[in-house]
Amino acid sequence: MKKKSVDYFKSNEWLKAVPNTLTVCNSLCGFAAILNTLQAYKGTKDPAMVFIVSSCMILCAMIFDALDGFTARIFNAASLKGIQMDSLADMVTFGVAPAVLVAVMAHLYSATRFGYYMAWLLCAIYLAAAAHRLAQYNVMTMVEKKTTQKFYGLPTPGGAAAICSLVFLFGIYDPGHSLVKVLPWYAGILGFLLVSKIRYQHMGKWLVTVKKNKHRQAILVTFIIFFIINPPIVAAIVVNGYVIWGLISFFMRISAVYKKKNLFG
16 A cells, blocks of 8 residues: 555655645745734734734744645655755745834834844844854755654754744733843844754754653643643743753753763873
């Protein structure tokens, strides 16, 4: 049965266009998020709601980003062109769109302690780091051909999700706009994590192994239950916990190496 399905996909060349179409949908979500974010300057809508909608568009792009890789494997449609398109789409959606979102928020609310140009600089750091991260990932995929459960540096979707999670909290629970003061600095920190040597779990591959791991099944079920109760808070805790856990693991490994050297040195 499996062989027949593979032969079917090979005999229908049009199916190989599906992954690239999904990648284009990813980039269109990012483009729409940028255009929607700029609507905050018109003053006809609640800016907080504008920013929440833009964050939703970025999160929708993550679905397309996950599906294009999945369909490429299912339809045997992986290609160098697809890899390049995927990174270009990710640059728009997970690089440019979050940077524009944070910069516009900081400008609109004049909330940056050292002025708007500092916010611009911090967002530029995030943007440049996202470009470097995606280019490096392409090199690893095409040249070094590394496909491990973990990889170095925070993934760009993870960085974008961290920003969007705080935007949701801002729109729903932050009438005093205090989170806007934090966002540009957080974006700058995320930028450094994108190009760091800190190892992060590949969440797509983690989810694939859930059905074979009861411990991970329990974690996933617990997350779903709490997410249904309070989506913004739970999503913010999980996403930013993922970011912070990478840092904690990094320092724990350094500490372990240091103790080992002292023990045997």
